[in-house]
Amino acid sequence: MKALVLAGGSGSRLRPITYSFAKQLVPVANKPVLFYGLEAIADAGIREVGVVVGDTEAEIRAAVGDGSRFGLEVTYLRQDAPRGLAHAVLIAREFLGDDDFVMYLGDNFIVGGITELVDRFRRERPDAQIMLAKVSDPRAFGVAELDADGRVVALEEKPEHPKSDLALVGVYLFSPVVHEVVARLTPSRRGELEITDTIQGLIDRGRRVESTMVSGYWKDTGNVADMLEVNRLVLEGVEPSVAGEVDASSELIGRVVVEEGARVTGSRVVGPAVIGPGAVVRDSYIGPFTSIDRDCSVVDSEIEYSIVLRGASIDGVGRIECSLIGRQARVTPAPPVPRAHRLVLGDHSKVQISK
Template sequence: MKALVLSGGAGTRLRPITHTSAKQLVPVANKAVLFYGLESIAEAGITDVGMIVGDTAAEIEEAVGDGSQFGLKVTYIPQERPLGLAHAVLIARDYLGDDDFVMYLGDNFIVGGITGLVDEFRSNRPDAQILLTRVADPRAFGVAELDPSGQVIGLEEKPDRPKSDLALVGVYLFTPLIHDAVRAIEPSWRGELEITHAIQHLIDSRADVRCTVITGYWKDTGNVGDMLEVNRMVLEGMDRRIDGEVDAASETIGRVVVEEGARIIDSRIVGPAVIGSGTVIRNSYVGPFTSIAENCRVTDSEVEFSIVLRDSSIQGVGRIESSLIGRHVEVTPAPSVPSAHRLVLGDHSKVQITS
């Protein structure tokens, strides 16, 4: 069995971060989202991975390499532009051959991994197996319709009027039968080959399409709010570890990770939080659910419920929260501007000024 990992896409909902960085490499608890997926694939006993890459191919290849750091063998498959999930399957045909495979969206995050799902698929070997989860607003997702017995009878891509609240999670398992389906469909109104259409083709052809409804944690980390939420969840599962330097005037409370080479000076860190190697926190407060990557500087400031990427500095800016701060960023106070009131007042005026 192989894996097909999708690591292309423009990441428009994470701009401006993704103007200069691949969305799959934005870190959660100081580790790229993509790496969590690759680790899950390796834990499921899959070693051969085809990785679909686009405009950010060079950055993805530099970060992942040949895959050996994850116990994987990675083959890169370039996609000229993002033309849909089914298009990714189409261009990976030669690599996938006649093997079963799991397709994993590289910016998705699933707690607990996919080992159970892969084992179930290997045991039963349906023609396709999809993951579903209940969401508050299914209009932003592919949506499944089930019959009373729980069998999948229909799929729609981002419908205006969803027939259920069951959204497709970004993990799919297929036999080689899917290759016939992706060749049989036409581009959608979005100009893309939709994987939902390909799976619907299987359903219409009376293929064995099964679903698993998950109740655990899943997120598509496509926007800042979801990134911060996943970061919060991962940090909550970390154990306290102080490998760096914390001076006597500082305080660390709860599940705090201070990586080797980091320095905490006259500051207060309240977990769960992680401070990357080489980072210096001075005369500052770092609050819960905050990840600060390597080689950052935080001075005379407060940061909470935020992600700060490597080589950035925050100095003297009071409080920052619910923020995603990119690489090599400098955050400093704005220069003070003298305030004045310029008035032209008629006779017998009465004016009240509060500042």
């Protein structure tokens, strides 16, 4: 079995972070979300991985390399534009050959990995196996409809009027028969080759499609709120360790990781939290569920439930919460000017301003 990992896409929901940064490389607990997927693939016993890349190819290549750090052999497959998940299968035809494969969306996060799913596929040998999860707003996902016996009977991509609340999780397993369907697909109303149309094509041909409900935690880390939630979840599992420097006037409470080369002085850090290599925390408060990446600086400030990316600095800021701060960003106090409201109001407007 091989794996096909999708690491292209524009990451529009994470802008402005993703204007200059691959969304799959945004860190969760100081590790790119893409790496969790690659580790899950390796843990499932898969070694050959095709990584589909787009405009951020150089960054993905630099981060993943040849895959050996994960125990994988990586082949890069260039997609000229985001043309749908099934288009990724189409361009990977030569790489995949006649092998079974798992397709993994590189910005998805699944607790517990995929080993059990892969083992089941190998054992039961369906033509396709999908994972489903109940969501509050299925309009943002591919949606599956099941019959009374729990069999998949229909799928639709981002429907305006969903027929169920069962969203397709970003992990799919296929036998080589899927290539017959993909080769005959036409673009959807969105102008893409949809994986939902692919699976529907298998069903229409009488092929066996199995589904599994996600038993653990799953998130599509496509927006800031979801990134922060996944960061919180991962940090819940960290074990405290101090490889960096923490002076006597500082206090570490709970599950706090201070990585090698980091320095904490005159500060209070309440875990779970991670302070990355080369980071400096001085005269500050770092609250729970916060990841400070390598070479960051937090001085005379307070921050919690946030992700701070490599090289960013926060200086003299009273309080930051629920934030994603990009690489090399600078956060400082506003100049002391009189407070005032600036308004441009249309006719018949009504505005309420607190004193």
